[in-house]
Amino acid sequence: MDTKQVKIEVADPTVLGLFGLAIVTLVASSQKLGITTGFGLVLPWALFLGGAAQLIAAMFDFKHNNLFGATAFGVYGLFWLGMGMSWLVRMGSLGDALATSVDGMQMGFVFTGYFIITVIFTISAVKMSKAMFFLLLLIVFLFIGLALEAFGCGHFWKLLAAYSELALSLLAFYVLAAKYLNSFFGREILGTGKPFCKA
Secondary structure, three states, X not given: OOOOXXXXXXXXXXXXXXXXXXXXXXXXXXXXXXXXXXXXXXXXXXXXXXXXXXXXXXXHHHHOOOHHHHHHHHHHHHHHHHHHHHHHHHOOOOXXXXXXXXXXXXXXXXXXXXXXXXXXXXXXXXXXXXXXXXXXXXXXXHHHXXXXXXXXXXXXXXXXXXXXXXHHHHHHHHHHHHHHHHHHHOOOOOOOOOOOOOO
């Protein structure tokens, strides 16, 4: 009996994960900036692009033995699923009892936890491209703004979160474009900057 295992190669899922991040933060930032209103049409993109797309990317990055990609896409994919559920609770979609018992400060603690894990990711990003480092730094500012706004520290922090989210969306589009085009053409079409640290 032949016990040889067939190794199945899969494509790099980074572009899919980055697109999920880019599109959901673009839509969500439009709401924070007051360009759009409500969460009704942010919700599908949070669940499918922010959540599902990044979780799919995470699963394939586990196969690639990519610790950073698997962990980061997994962590942020679950974040957006959690946000989607939180919006459903706030809107009363899961019942009035849950909606009336909401304490917004609990989200402040969620955002604080995500701030901490993102700082850890950002430290590791000194060995990645400069574009990835600054992308993660913008996510750090996003979670600082979200946490302090949730703790009632003022409107400034909501604006910090909104502009950080918009900037990281645009940078994520650039990074995914570089990743895709450079891979597709087999040469550097768009640069992302050398790492700050190679050690």
